[in-house]
Amino acid sequence: MSGIHDFTLASARDALKSRKISAVELTNAHIDAIERLDGQLNSFITRTPDQAREGAKVADEALAKGEGGSLCGIPLGIKDLFCTNGVRTTAASKILGNFVPPYESAVTANLLKDGAVFLGKLNLDEFAMGSANLNSAFGPAVNPWKRKDSDAKLVTGGSSGGSAAAVAAGLVLGATGTDTGGSIRQPAAFTGIAGIKPTYGRCSRFGTIAFASSLDQAGPMARNLQDCAILLESMAGFDPRDSTSVDTPVPNYEASLKRGVKGLRVGIPKEYHVEGMPAEIEALWQQGMNWLRDAGAEVVEVSLPHTKYGLPTYYIAALAEASSNLARYDGVRFGERVSAPSLDGLYEASRAAGFGEEVKRRILIGTHVLSSGYYDAYYLRAQKVRTLIQQDFLKAFENVDVLLTPTAPSGAFAQDEKPTDPVQMYLNDVFTVPASMAGVPALSVPAGLDARGVPLGLQLIGKFFDEETLIAAGHAIEQAAAFHHRPTIHAGVSA
Amino acid sequence: MSYRITGSTGEWEIVVGLEVHAQVVSEAKLFSGASAEYGGEPNTHVSLVDAGFPGMLPVLNQECVAQAVRTGLGLEAEINLFSRFDRKNYFYADLPTGYQISQFAHPIIGKGKVLVDLVDGSTREIGVTRLHLEQDAGKSIHDQDPTRSFIDLNRAGVALMEIVSEPDIRSPEEAGAYLRKLRQILRYIGTCDGNMEEGSMRADVNVSVRKPGETEYRTRCEIKNVNSIRFVMMSIEVEAQRQIEVWEAGGTVDQETRLFDHVRSETRSLRSKEDAHDYRYFPDPDLLPLVIEQSWVDELKAALPELPEAKRARLEQEYGVSRYESSVLCVEQAIADFYETVARGADARLAANWMLGDFFAALNRTGRSIEDSPVSAEGLRELLGLISNSTINGKIAKEVLEDMVETGESASAIVEKKGLRQVTDTGAIEGAIREILAANSDKVAEYKIGKDKLFGFFVGQTMKAMKGKGNPALVNETLKKLLSE
Numbered sequence: 001m002s003g004i005h006d007f008t009l010a011s012a013r014d015a016l017k018s019r020k021i022s023a024v025e026l027t028n029a030h031i032d033a034i035e036r037l038d039g040q041l042n043s044f045i046t047r048t049p050d051q052a053r054e055g056a057k058v059a060d061e062a063l064a065k066g067e068g069g070s071l072c073g074i075p076l077g078i079k080d081l082f083c084t085n086g087v088r089t090t091a092a093s094k095i096l097g098n099f100v101p102p103y104e105s106a107v108t109a110n111l112l113k114d115g116a117v118f119l120g121k122l123n124l125d126e127f128a129m130g131s132a133n134l135n136s137a138f139g140p141a142v143n144p145w146k147r148k149d150s151d152a153k154l155v156t157g158g159s160s161g162g163s164a165a166a167v168a169a170g171l172v173l174g175a176t177g178t179d180t181g182g183s184i185r186q187p188a189a190f191t192g193i194a195g196i197k198p199t200y201g202r203c204s205r206f207g208t209i210a211f212a213s214s215l216d217q218a219g220p221m222a223r224n225l226q227d228c229a230i231l232l233e234s235m236a237g238f239d240p241r242d243s244t245s246v247d248t249p250v251p252n253y254e255a256s257l258k259r260g261v262k263g264l265r266v267g268i269p270k271e272y273h274v275e276g277m278p279a280e281i282e283a284l285w286q287q288g289m290n291w292l293r294d295a296g297a298e299v300v301e302v303s304l305p306h307t308k309y310g311l312p313t314y315y316i317a318a319l320a321e322a323s324s325n326l327a328r329y330d331g332v333r334f335g336e337r338v339s340a341p342s343l344d345g346l347y348e349a350s351r352a353a354g355f356g357e358e359v360k361r362r363i364l365i366g367t368h369v370l371s372s373g374y375y376d377a378y379y380l381r382a383q384k385v386r387t388l389i390q391q392d393f394l395k396a397f398e399n400v401d402v403l404l405t406p407t408a409p410s411g412a413f414a415q416d417e418k419p420t421d422p423v424q425m426y427l428n429d430v431f432t433v434p435a436s437m438a439g440v441p442a443l444s445v446p447a448g449l450d451a452r453g454v455p456l457g458l459q460l461i462g463k464f465f466d467e468e469t470l471i472a473a474g475h476a477i478e479q480a481a482a483f484h485h486r487p488t489i490h491a492g493v494s495a
Numbered sequence: 496m497s498y499r500i501t502g503s504t505g506e507w508e509i510v511v512g513l514e515v516h517a518q519v520v521s522e523a524k525l526f527s528g529a530s531a532e533y534g535g536e537p538n539t540h541v542s543l544v545d546a547g548f549p550g551m552l553p554v555l556n557q558e559c560v561a562q563a564v565r566t567g568l569g570l571e572a573e574i575n576l577f578s579r580f581d582r583k584n585y586f587y588a589d590l591p592t593g594y595q596i597s598q599f600a601h602p603i604i605g606k607g608k609v610l611v612d613l614v615d616g617s618t619r620e621i622g623v624t625r626l627h628l629e630q631d632a633g634k635s636i637h638d639q640d641p642t643r644s645f646i647d648l649n650r651a652g653v654a655l656m657e658i659v660s661e662p663d664i665r666s667p668e669e670a671g672a673y674l675r676k677l678r679q680i681l682r683y684i685g686t687c688d689g690n691m692e693e694g695s696m697r698a699d700v701n702v703s704v705r706k707p708g709e710t711e712y713r714t715r716c717e718i719k720n721v722n723s724i725r726f727v728m729m730s731i732e733v734e735a736q737r738q739i740e741v742w743e744a745g746g747t748v749d750q751e752t753r754l755f756d757h758v759r760s761e762t763r764s765l766r767s768k769e770d771a772h773d774y775r776y777f778p779d780p781d782l783l784p785l786v787i788e789q790s791w792v793d794e795l796k797a798a799l800p801e802l803p804e805a806k807r808a809r810l811e812q813e814y815g816v817s818r819y820e821s822s823v824l825c826v827e828q829a830i831a832d833f834y835e836t837v838a839r840g841a842d843a844r845l846a847a848n849w850m851l852g853d854f855f856a857a858l859n860r861t862g863r864s865i866e867d868s869p870v871s872a873e874g875l876r877e878l879l880g881l882i883s884n885s886t887i888n889g890k891i892a893k894e895v896l897e898d899m900v901e902t903g904e905s906a907s908a909i910v911e912k913k914g915l916r917q918v919t920d921t922g923a924i925e926g927a928i929r930e931i932l933a934a935n936s937d938k939v940a941e942y943k944i945g946k947d948k949l950f951g952f953f954v955g956q957t958m959k960a961m962k963g964k965g966n967p968a969l970v971n972e973t974l975k976k977l978l979s980e
Contacts, residue, residue, distance in 0.1 A: 082550075083549060083550045089549070091549070096549070099549070101548070101549065101550075102543075103543060103548075103550075105550060205550070205552060206550065206551075206552055207550040207551075208550050209549045209550050210549075210550065210781075212780070213780035213781050214780035240554065241552060241554060242552050242554075243552065243553070243554055243555065243781060243782050243783055244780075244781065244782075244783060320777060321777075321780050323584075323775075324582050324584050324593070324594050324775070324777070327584060327586065327592065327593020327594060328547040328549070328591060328592045328593050330586065330593065332588055332591075332646070333546055333547065333548075333591060334548070334549075343587075343588055343644075344586075347586055367775065370584070370775035370776075370777055371773055371775060372773045372775075375775075375776075375777070379777055
């Protein structure tokens with residue numbers, strides 16, 4: 001047995017149950033790691049060590065009695081988009097100021113009910129808008145991975161960048177993420193961890209700060225799919241407080257790891273061979289096909305003809321909703337207010353000071369596409385195309401069980417390589433957005449390193465509410481890839 | 496007769512459509528569990544959903560949907576089994592989320608109608624275009640502090656029904672009759688209390704004018720938030736007059752939103768079409784489309800109370816009351832119920848006369864409503880029974896009713912106590928008449944040579960002598976007999 005930081009969530013759970021380790025020990029080790037390393041990573045916006053120790057004590061009492069839920073004593077990090085009762089929630093925006101919600105989000109309440117211990121609130125792109133975690137009012141989260149030949153700070157991906165960095169660096173055993181167009185999968189790929197975006201409606205949105213309501217979905221991020229499965233089982237479930245939450249039973253996701261992929265039909269969408277994709281990503285994709293084939297699956301080509309419309313329609317649909325969802329941040333009831341002599345002046349000053357550049361850009365685009373005279377050409381057409389994209393998937397799933405694609409068109413890039421054209425930045429989401437638009441579940445698993453030693457991920461996309469098949473297929477890749485690389489900055493390594 | 500306004504260039508017709516905002520009677524708000532009760536200390540009926548807190552989501556209140564469907568059924572309207580909620584986006588301090596959830600493209604209720612009664616006895620059908628559900632906003636209070644405004648969110652999120660009429664209304668009178676009839680239907684069904692003073696019913700009035708015979712509508716103006724039927728009627732007149740003057744001076748009416756100032760009796764421009772908000776309507780992604788079952792609609796329909804028109808027809812048929820009487824008796828359900836209690840077991844026609852006459856007069860005099868009437872329906876029925884069985888006559892009955900109102904005692908107790916029982920003893924009547932005739936022999940002589948109208952004099956003298964207790968029919972009959980002797 002090596003150090004405490006070699007635990008996965010699953011092995012820590014087992015060690016806690018068998019009392020090989022106490023929850024307080026486990027939690028303290030993680031608090032120490034955060035104190036040692038997070039100065040370099042900036043993955044936390046708010047740390048809650050006292051609350052965590054308190055939670056760990058309660059967990060130990062339960063464990064001592066042989067009680068406690070599935071996550072009893074497990075230290076987690078929470079993306080700072082989930083409202084947490086009594087703990088500041090920022091959405092990485094200045095506009096929320098020191099907002100402390102008097103309520104708990106459904107997802108975090110589920111985790112707490114199962115005994116989880118929260119170490120704090122994790123960094124993200126402001127209001128989950130971004131693909132590199134460079135748009136945070138609290139500064140960027142930093143990828144714990146380095147290129148072999150350079151000390152340049154790499155981006156974590158986004159928007160769940162803090163979650164990805166904290167998990168990868170071993171500061172937490174797992175984290176919550178949210179995924180609107182790739183915000184779990186792409187940072188998971190960039191940091192060499194696993195992440196699941198469940199089917200839309202699988203996890204309640206109650207108490208999660210909205211970006212784009214029809215796309216937002218909470219999901220787990222952890223070092224492997226077993227850990228993700230354990231977390232998802234706790235996070236998921238029907239909630240009457242969210243009208244879009246779906247009342248369907250939550251299966252035992254962890255058990256689906258053992259299903260195997262024999263006879264599984266894996267589709268390769270030919271439209272995902274986009275121009276300009278690095279050869280090593282094409283090669284990794286091919287490798288993934290081979291792994292699945294070797295594990296007994298059948299790999300076939302499929303067509304998702306409307307793929308190329310995914311990004312533009314996503315940026316219309318999502319931003320239209322965002323422009324309306326963010327209207328409530330007006331300086332009147334909570335968060336930061338900049339006083340002005342008139343009501344309109346108060347709105348303008350508060351929102352000008354409170355929102356960052358990218359959020360403002362997106363509010364403007366979203367407002368534009370809903371405007372009278374443009375609605376039909378943009379919003380309405382995007383909705384129609386969205387239906388077509390969904391039909392692409394439904395049609396493909398008549399023939400195959402899952403789809404395999406790369407998660408992102410590149411590995412993590414350096415902070416100073418950030419494209420100056422925001423649309424270039426949006427291309428990071430080209431492979432993740434279509435599944436979001438369709439509402440189907442998808443995950444990313446680490447599958448290898450690129451030539452410069454930076455992790456790359458593969459994406460699997462599944463049928464509605466068939467996360468189990470997705471996890472089974474993902475686990476087959478995990479086993480074949482045997483990804484045991486560690487990032488440069490890691491709790492188990494003396495820093 | 497069609498309503499016309501005469502300008503310098505001749506006659507004008509007015510065209511009016513009304514958008515009525517009716518607050519739904521419900522325990523909780525449209526999308527939250529907070530109380531929808533009127534009043535309360537500021538900001539005490541507010542949930543985190545109503546206040547637009549981060550991550551809060553709307554959940555549709557089924558009772559409000561049922562109320563809208565019931566109302567639709569009362570308006571004989573199409574019930575849309577598929578409808579949808581949209582966001583209407585605009586910034587205002589009393590609109591916490593920055594958007595109002597409403598139904599724009601797909602309302603829950605489609606075309607319906609309201610039958611209105613006019614003073615000349617005619618009826619007109621006013622079309623209803625649609626009814627949709629939406630949230631109310633909060634209240635901004637500007638007069639408490641020189642530099643600050645205050646916000647009360649108690650009303651924020653309360654369910655409203657917006658009921659839009661066709662531009663079928665052609666006079667202020669029709670507008671008033673439409674609003675009264677609509678309010679009556681809503682109250683019957685129990686979906687809105689129709690209390691305009693408390694703002695639970697308000698109207699936006701769309702007015703345009705045109706020359707009689709023109710088939711196209713001219714540009715209309717919308718008068719916002721008029722809060723009484725009288726002001727609706729006044730504002731139509733004033734606004735129509737203004738528009739006629741504009742047209743007749745060679746100008747054109749601009750489409751705009753206006754406010755009615757009842758003190759100065761004028762409308763004023765609030766904002767022009769150019770300044771109109773771009774509400775950026777789009778389907779609310781937090782809510783699924785609203786799909787209801789026909790079987791549920793049928794259940795609601797079966798449980799609906801009798802509606803005003805049906806009740807009128809039944810009262811006319813069952814009790815033989817006139818069209819006019821039925822309209823008065825059916826103004827409120829409670830009045831119709833009261834009437835039916837009286838009329839069952841009494842002379843129904845007599846009951847209608849008494850309700851519309853002395854009984855309503857007594858209510859007015861005492862300032863009571865039918866619900867807290869000083870005389871119960873059973874009490875009134877007993878009184879009418881005493882008339883019908885000739886225990887007392889009508890004149891005495893009026894006195895008895897006054898006593899009943901004052902003392903709360905029953906009619907028979909008052910009659911007994913005061914000895915008001917009518918005299919039907921022909922011997923006593925004849926004796927009294929003979930005394931009167933003997934004392935007025937000169938007048939008897941005049942009567943006999945043709946001065947017929949002295950008959951009334953003899954009746955009056957006889958009743959006076961009998962302290963009003965003589966049976967009028969017997970007195971008449973006996974007088975005729977004795978005068979012809």
